[in-house]
Every structure is written in structure tokens, then in C-alpha cells.
Amino acid sequence: MAWDAIILGAGAAGMMAAIEAGRRGRKVLVIDHARAAGEKIRISGGGRCNFTNLGIAPERFLSQNPRFALSALKRFTQWDFIARINAAGIAWHEKTLGQLFCDGPATQVVAMLLRDMERAGVTLWLDCAPGAIRQDDKGFALETPRGAQRARALVVATGGKSIPKIGATGLGYQIAGQFGLPVVETRPALVPLTFAEQELAWMRPLAGVSVAARVAAGRARFDEAVLFTHRGLSGPAILQASSYWREGDPILVDLAPGQDMAGALRAAKAAQGKTALRTVLGRWLPERLARHLEEAAGISGPMAELPGATLDRIAAQVNGWRLVPVGSEGYRTAEVTLGGVDTRALDGRTMEAKGVPGLFFIGEVVDVTGWLGGYNFQWAWSSGWAAGQAL
Incomplete structure (x- = not known):
């Protein structure tokens, strides 16, 4: 016909x-x-x-x-x-x-x-x-x-x-x-990213937690939610960054964009020395994430007992978490x-x-x-x- x-x-x-x-x-x-x-x-x-x-x-x-x-x-x-x-x-x-x-x-x-x-x-x-x-x-x-x-x-x-x-x-x-x-050449895009076991072991307890973040891949920057999953990281900011990410390259995640966490932690130590780190972090982060950062760092004492180097290390992880994905979830979950x-x-x-x-x-x-x-x-x-x- x-x-x-x-x-x-x-x-x-x-x-x-x-x-x-x-x-x-x-x-x-x-x-x-x-x-x-x-x-x-x-x-x-x-x-x-x-x-x-x-x-x-x-x-x-x-x-x-x-x-x-x-x-x-x-x-x-x-x-x-x-x-x-x-x-x-x-x-x-x-x-x-x-x-x-x-x-x-x-x-x-x-x-x-x-x-x-x-x-x-x-x-x-x-x-x-x-x-x-x-x-x-x-x-x-x-x-x-x-x-x-x-x-x-x-x-x-x-x-x-x-x-x-x-x-x-x-x-x-x-x-x-x-x-x-x-x-x-084609590749999955707008897709969750996956990580090696070392990073994954740190993320897994946070599965289901979502946080407003800034994710950078190359010169691209996206201020949207990041979602922790059992397989790695997802959420709009990660999906956006995935289109710009290439194998072997790092991504940079700021879990509290716009907040100078190093300065905030040092100020909290001076003004509220008896307060727990998780309580201070909880002002900007979800409670589960704040608690996890404290536990993963092996911190149990109040802010007054924490050395400045420790506070700076935590702040760097919040404002400048550098990760190298091993891949993505592929076409199975890629939106495009x-x-x-x-x-x-x-x-x-x-x-x-x-x-x-x-x-x-x-x-x-x-x-x-x-x-x-x-x-x-x-x-x-x-x-x-x-x-x-x-x-």
C-alpha cells in the first residue's frame, strides 16, 4: 500500500x-x-x-x-x-x-x-x-x-x-x-550513578535520605536534591550531572550549598561547646545524615572536645565531598x-x-x-x- x-x-x-x-x-x-x-x-x-x-x-x-x-x-x-x-x-x-x-x-x-x-x-x-x-x-x-x-x-x-x-x-x-x-556514540543519560564498595558501604545506611545539594560534574553545576540509595546516588542533581560525567572523572557534592560549614562548626564550638556535632549539623542536614557523619567519623564527645582539624575534615566532607563513580545504572533506569x-x-x-x-x-x-x-x-x-x- x-x-x-x-x-x-x-x-x-x-x-x-x-x-x-x-x-x-x-x-x-x-x-x-x-x-x-x-x-x-x-x-x-x-x-x-x-x-x-x-x-x-x-x-x-x-x-x-x-x-x-x-x-x-x-x-x-x-x-x-x-x-x-x-x-x-x-x-x-x-x-x-x-x-x-x-x-x-x-x-x-x-x-x-x-x-x-x-x-x-x-x-x-x-x-x-x-x-x-x-x-x-x-x-x-x-x-x-x-x-x-x-x-x-x-x-x-x-x-x-x-x-x-x-x-x-x-x-x-x-x-x-x-x-x-x-x-x-550513545550512552545512558539522566541516570543514577554507582560506586565502588568502599563508598557504597558508607552510603548504604543512608538509603532513602534526600538532601538539597549542589553536584558538579566538569563545569556543570546543579542545585537540586540528591537521594541516597542502596546502589549509590540518585535524585535530580545526580541525574542532571550524569549527562556530563565521564568514566574516571570525579563528581563534587556539596551537601550544604551556600553554607560555610567550617566557619559554622568553629562558631558553634565557641558558642555551644556542650552541643553534639550531630545537633549542629542537623541545622543544615537531614537528621539521619547528620548522625551518620558523626558516627562514621568516630565522634562521641561534645563540640568543645573536637579539635579544629576534625571540624575542618567534617566541613570538607559536607561542602566538598569528592567521589569517583564507577559507572551508572545503565539504560535500564536511564531516562534518556x-x-x-x-x-x-x-x-x-x-x-x-x-x-x-x-x-x-x-x-x-x-x-x-x-x-x-x-x-x-x-x-x-x-x-x-x-x-x-x-x-
């Missing part, structure tokens, strides 16, 4: 591209091997879908060419998607740092996109794994379990490798390779995939492959990765919209 466009992937980017192309009168087929559309949308944001961010800016996207995303992000903005959410009657709220979440379940966003696709005349085939692809002078031929399909254009919106339990694969990168497009189809091979305005007319790559499969907090969904909406205008 012949189509104007076949879109591989019924995720955020694929559905957006299909809606836009369908509204422009194109005959569109969306194919996905999953049994349900928009699975990543459904599970995102704790089931509430952090669908965009008020602070979309190019410096909050990682890529070999961070400015590549500018065209799509400027042409279909966060305000444009918010307008669609409002028009659909989906209630939402702003959390921290400009992050927008649905008041109700994320399935509302999936339902909106499915409804818009249906109204635009888009055909959706789920539980349908795409097969061999070939190109000729008429476009693309695709083998499917429902028979061979043809289209003038092929859009790859298959996502990255993150969260394989919901069906993530490297298919998009394989397709890029088939057509000679370079792929920037860093790297992907090289943006040098794509037209930033249309998302079409420069050397392969009619072939488009959108969303996470492209080497554009946003910060935590709705940025990656906005890239999906914007890149999908851009491709939809060109189909």
Missing part, C-alpha cells in the same frame, strides 16, 4: 509529526512494535508527565552541536504545546525550576495525541514490528507483518536505548547506519539516551537527512539531549512538529 509518509515510532515525536502531516492532508501511517502508544509519556514524571519546561533554552541541551535544536525549538515552543494542553482541557501545574506536570494522569496527554491523530486521518498500527527497509526512485519500501508498504517519506522516531522494559531498542541507529548517516544520529547529517529546519531525500530523524534518536525537567519532551514536540511541516 502507498502512503505519503510512514512514521516509525508512536512516541511523543512520532505522534506529533503524524498529527502535523495529517493536518496538512498527508496520508500517514504510524507503526510501532509496542502494544500501546506513548508508553514513555505514560510513565514519565511519576505518571504525571513533565510535558515541558518554561525555561527552554539551547544551553540546556547536550549535543555535538547544541545550536542545532534552535530552529525547531523556536518554531514550535513550549507555549505552543501548553496551548494544546489547555485546548484539550488538561489541568497542569508548575513544580520547581519551571517544570510543568499534569494534575491528573499522564495518559491524558497520550489520549490527546491519539485523538488528534485520529482527527487528522492518521492510521496507527501497534504491535507491528517494522522489517527490512529499502529506497528507490519512488521513495521507501518497508516490510511489515501486515504486508509490504510504500511511502514517499520515512520518519524515524524510534527513540533511544533507555528503559528497554518498555521496548526501547537501537533500531533508529541501525537505520541511520544503513543509509550512511553517522551516529554519535545521550548521543544519536549526528546533527551534521540533518537539516535543522526540517529534520531531513541531507544526503537521503525523504528520510527524517526526530526526537531522542537524534544527538540532542535535554536536561531533566521536560526538556526532552519539548524536543520531541518541536522536532516532530518541524518534520510534520516538511512531509
Whole structure:
């Protein structure tokens, strides 16, 4: 059967591209091997879908060419998607740092996109794994379990490798390779970090404790929560830093950002010598963490008995905890995939492959990765919209 466009992937980017192309009168087929559309949308944001961010800016996207995303992000903005959410009657709220979440379940966003696709005349085939692809002078031929399909254009919106339990694969990168497009090396991003047994033994008793902290990886700095787990460190600040961290490099964690802990401890010793260290630390840290720092240092006496060198050592651990992760939890828990189809091979305005007319790559499969907090969904909406205008 012949189509104007076949879109591989019924995720955020694929559905957006299909809606836009369908509204422009194109005959569109969306194919996905999953049994349900928009699975990543459904599970995102704790089931509430952090669908965009008020602070979309190019410096909050990682890529070999961070400015590549500018065209799509400027042409279909966060305000444009918010307008669609409002028009659909989906209630939402702003959390921290400009992050927008649905008041109700994320399935509302999936339902909106499915409804818009249906109204635009888009055909959706789920539980349908795409097969061999070939190109000729008429476009693309695709083998499917429902028979061979043809289209003038092929859009790859298959996502990255993150969260394989919901069906993530490297298919998009394989397709890029088939057509000679370079792929920037991929790795898990927005992912918890893991540590050697020595560090892990110190952290394990704190599993479940969350603390407002500053985490630095290279030149990147993030002031958000850090969560101690049985496997290492997680929480927004760690997930953000993970996108910038590389094997062998340290991260620096400040457990009391903005507080001169050395000065505060010495002042407490002078003014409140009978007070326990954990009590003083508890003014800035969670009680379990304050107690753990005291116990791990082998301190039992009051502040008056602690030498200045001991106080400085504790302060350094609070304000400048230096750690070298051994790795991450990998694609299993990574929210996104860093790297992907090289943006040098794509037209930033249309998302079409420069050397392969009619072939488009959108969303996470492209080497554009946003910060935590709705940025990656906005890239999906914007890149999908851009491709939809060109189909």
C-alpha cells in the first residue's frame, strides 16, 4: 500500500509529526512494535508527565552541536504545546525550576495525541514490528507483518536505548547506519550513578535520605536534591550531572550549598561547646545524615572536645565531598539516551537527512539531549512538529 509518509515510532515525536502531516492532508501511517502508544509519556514524571519546561533554552541541551535544536525549538515552543494542553482541557501545574506536570494522569496527554491523530486521518498500527527497509526512485519500501508498504517519506522516531522494559531498542541507529548517516556514540543519560564498595558501604545506611545539594560534574553545576540509595546516588542533581560525567572523572557534592560549614562548626564550638556535632549539623542536614557523619567519623564527645582539624575534615566532607563513580545504572533506569544520529547529517529546519531525500530523524534518536525537567519532551514536540511541516 502507498502512503505519503510512514512514521516509525508512536512516541511523543512520532505522534506529533503524524498529527502535523495529517493536518496538512498527508496520508500517514504510524507503526510501532509496542502494544500501546506513548508508553514513555505514560510513565514519565511519576505518571504525571513533565510535558515541558518554561525555561527552554539551547544551553540546556547536550549535543555535538547544541545550536542545532534552535530552529525547531523556536518554531514550535513550549507555549505552543501548553496551548494544546489547555485546548484539550488538561489541568497542569508548575513544580520547581519551571517544570510543568499534569494534575491528573499522564495518559491524558497520550489520549490527546491519539485523538488528534485520529482527527487528522492518521492510521496507527501497534504491535507491528517494522522489517527490512529499502529506497528507490519512488521513495521507501518497508516490510511489515501486515504486508509490504510504500511511502514517499520515512520518519524515524524510534527513540533511544533507555528503559528497554518498555521496548526501547537501537533500531533508529541501525537505520541511520544503513543509509550512511553517522551516529554519535550513545550512552545512558539522566541516570543514577554507582560506586565502588568502599563508598557504597558508607552510603548504604543512608538509603532513602534526600538532601538539597549542589553536584558538579566538569563545569556543570546543579542545585537540586540528591537521594541516597542502596546502589549509590540518585535524585535530580545526580541525574542532571550524569549527562556530563565521564568514566574516571570525579563528581563534587556539596551537601550544604551556600553554607560555610567550617566557619559554622568553629562558631558553634565557641558558642555551644556542650552541643553534639550531630545537633549542629542537623541545622543544615537531614537528621539521619547528620548522625551518620558523626558516627562514621568516630565522634562521641561534645563540640568543645573536637579539635579544629576534625571540624575542618567534617566541613570538607559536607561542602566538598569528592567521589569517583564507577559507572551508572545503565539504560535500564536511564531516562534518556545521550548521543544519536549526528546533527551534521540533518537539516535543522526540517529534520531531513541531507544526503537521503525523504528520510527524517526526530526526537531522542537524534544527538540532542535535554536536561531533566521536560526538556526532552519539548524536543520531541518541536522536532516532530518541524518534520510534520516538511512531509
